[in-house]
Amino acid sequence: MEAALPISAVAKSTRKQAAPVAAAAPSVSLPLRFVVTGLLSLFVGAGWLISRPDLLTTYHYNQFIIALTHLFVLGWLCSTVMGAMYQLVPVALETKLYSERLAKWQFVIHLVAFVGMVWMFRKWDMKQVGHFGTGMAIGVGLFVYNLTRTLLRVPKWNVVATAIASALVWLSLTVIAGLSIAAAKCSYESAEGLATADGVRQIVSGLRAVGAFMSHFDALNAMHAHAHLGVVGFFTMLVVGVSYKLVPMFTLGEIQSRRRANLSVWLLNAGLLGSVISILLRSQFKFVFALVIIAALAIYGWELAAIVRARRRSALDWGVKSFLTAVAMLAPLSLLAAVLAWPRLPLNPFTGQLENLYGFLGLIGFVTFAIIGMLHKIIPFLVWFHTYSPHVGKAQLPALADLYSERVQVASFWTWQAGLVVTCAGILAEHAALARGGALLLAASLALFAVNIGKILSHIVRPVLKPFPAPASK
Amino acid sequence: MTDTTLTETAALDALRQVIDPEIGCNIVDLGMVYSVQINGGCVRVIMTLTTPGCPMSESIAAGVQNALLALEPVTDAQVELTFDPPWHPAMMTEAGRAMTGARF
Numbered sequence: 001m002e003a004a005l006p007i008s009a010v011a012k013s014t015r016k017q018a019a020p021v022a023a024a025a026p027s028v029s030l031p032l033r034f035v036v037t038g039l040l041s042l043f044v045g046a047g048w049l050i051s052r053p054d055l056l057t058t059y060h061y062n063q064f065i066i067a068l069t070h071l072f073v074l075g076w077l078c079s080t081v082m083g084a085m086y087q088l089v090p091v092a093l094e095t096k097l098y099s100e101r102l103a104k105w106q107f108v109i110h111l112v113a114f115v116g117m118v119w120m121f122r123k124w125d126m127k128q129v130g131h132f133g134t135g136m137a138i139g140v141g142l143f144v145y146n147l148t149r150t151l152l153r154v155p156k157w158n159v160v161a162t163a164i165a166s167a168l169v170w171l172s173l174t175v176i177a178g179l180s181i182a183a184a185k186c187s188y189e190s191a192e193g194l195a196t197a198d199g200v201r202q203i204v205s206g207l208r209a210v211g212a213f214m215s216h217f218d219a220l221n222a223m224h225a226h227a228h229l230g231v232v233g234f235f236t237m238l239v240v241g242v243s244y245k246l247v248p249m250f251t252l253g254e255i256q257s258r259r260r261a262n263l264s265v266w267l268l269n270a271g272l273l274g275s276v277i278s279i280l281l282r283s284q285f286k287f288v289f290a291l292v293i294i295a296a297l298a299i300y301g302w303e304l305a306a307i308v309r310a311r312r313r314s315a316l317d318w319g320v321k322s323f324l325t326a327v328a329m330l331a332p333l334s335l336l337a338a339v340l341a342w343p344r345l346p347l348n349p350f351t352g353q354l355e356n357l358y359g360f361l362g363l364i365g366f367v368t369f370a371i372i373g374m375l376h377k378i379i380p381f382l383v384w385f386h387t388y389s390p391h392v393g394k395a396q397l398p399a400l401a402d403l404y405s406e407r408v409q410v411a412s413f414w415t416w417q418a419g420l421v422v423t424c425a426g427i428l429a430e431h432a433a434l435a436r437g438g439a440l441l442l443a444a445s446l447a448l449f450a451v452n453i454g455k456i457l458s459h460i461v462r463p464v465l466k467p468f469p470a471p472a473s474k
Numbered sequence: 475m476t477d478t479t480l481t482e483t484a485a486l487d488a489l490r491q492v493i494d495p496e497i498g499c500n501i502v503d504l505g506m507v508y509s510v511q512i513n514g515g516c517v518r519v520i521m522t523l524t525t526p527g528c529p530m531s532e533s534i535a536a537g538v539q540n541a542l543l544a545l546e547p548v549t550d551a552q553v554e555l556t557f558d559p560p561w562h563p564a565m566m567t568e569a570g571r572a573m574t575g576a577r578f
């Protein structure tokens with residue numbers, strides 16, 4: 001006897017093959033430990049910004065802003081993104097994570113390395129930055145290896161896989177560039193006392209050669225190239241690629257033009273390659289390649305808008321709205337990038353503040369808020385899966401959206417926007433008190449976000465299980 | 475004396491207790507259940523997920539088994555996942571569309 005369902009005719013006539021093996025995402029504790037580390041770093045970073053708002057209103061080449069930036073980038077963004085990728089890449093690409101064990105080792109190495117790096121940047125001990133940076137490089141190496149092996153298992157290559165593979169290449173280059181910059185800032189007198197055959201001497205000699213090579217480039221340009229490799233190459237590339245999977249999934253839509261999606265990723269790759277080289281060489285082509293990146297992002301925005309317009313789910317939840325708002329930040333960022341890449345731009349204090357604004361909007365306005373938006377989807381999922389999975393079909397369970405308060409989320413959203421506007425005004429006006437006001441608003445938004453995270457996590461210790469209204473008779 | 479014959483309606487009602495937590499709607503009204511085959515105490519469900527590789531696949535499949543095994547006279551519940559045809563929002567029932575706010 002077969003039930004008569006609305007689509008049963010279609011299903012009966014076309015079902016021929018068994019389902020593929022379900023993607024086995026890693027255990028929930030793996031991404032969760034990365035995400036919790038990331039959130040703690042974010043809160044510490046926000047506190048630091050409140051105590052030192054002058055870091056945003058003075059030129060960004062000093063030990064404290066570099067330490068704070070690395071806390072945000074490595075502690076918050078990298079930790080969260082890496083944890084999310086261990087969870088999402090197998091899901092998005094319908095495969096299994098190559099090794100959960102490697103990922104656990106990477107977490108330990110990453111934790112020690114980023115804390116040490118931030119600490120040593122703050123002390124401006126570049127030799128120790130290099131040591132901890134080497135640990136970071138080992139961790140990133142494990143991460144890239146693990147995900148590369150995972151990508152090699154992907155049954156059907158697509159634009160999402162291309163973007164993730166590209167992001168991994170850019171991440172590797174970011175780390176190499178960072179270590180090279182650190183090597184250029186160290187002195188190597190100690191190498192003279194080492195025996196010629198000593199392995200340590202070989203390594204130190206190699207580092208000295210790298211440092212000598214880097215001395216051909218302006219230190220600021222090298223730092224800007226390193227920053228673009230990381231923020232555009234890794235984070236932006238991931239946002240672009242992953243949104244081609246997640247936005248259709250969350251809005252019940254689909255990619256409208258695969259050609260357009262692919263073009264956006266490849267153009268971003270081409271523009272970034274040219275940009276990094278031209279930034280490093282202080283070439284006038286920097287402007288041209290900035291335009292290539294802007295074109296790539298415009299095509300991405302075009303495709304994303306088409307996906308959202310064609311969605312089947314009429315109401316967008318606030319997680320998706322936050323993500324799309326963050327993506328919209330790419331418009332002012334693109335404008336700023338074009339201005340800052342202009343070959344005849346005068347170098348004056350206002351230009352320096354524009355650079356601060358560009359970095360702040362990129363890291364906090366765009367990447368951070370995009371991740372916060374997605375965390376409203378990812379953390380509820382991880383907690384729900386951990387807590388409620390064994391009870392499916394046995395009791396009435398909350399939906400993911402029931403795990404947190406939408407009102408708190410909306411309040412957090414608008415407080416964040418206000419904080420962004422005030423902080424940006426403080427940066428442009430070189431007004432530390434105004435920047436502190438903005439940072440306080442951002443911290444208030446994060447506090448509201450933390451309230452929701454607490455509500456979500458509380459389901460682990462106090463699950464909400466209700467009996468079915470009309471229980472089955474057995 | 476109680477009637478222990480399982481009807482398709484009863485099976486579908488039981489499956490309405492299994493929700494997709496992301497969408498907040500049950501799998502029957504989402505159109506994810508392609509067929510229910512009943513043979514005495516054995517029930518075989520052929521169903522799909524909103525997306526291949528859905529991380530909820532194991533939970534939902536286990537939930538379907540749990541919901542069916544709670545029914546008289548079910549002693550064996552099998553779930554077959556298929557992505558042929560792939561799920562599409564047009565497969566939702568009217569109730570599902572109303573619950574999710576899906577538009578066409």
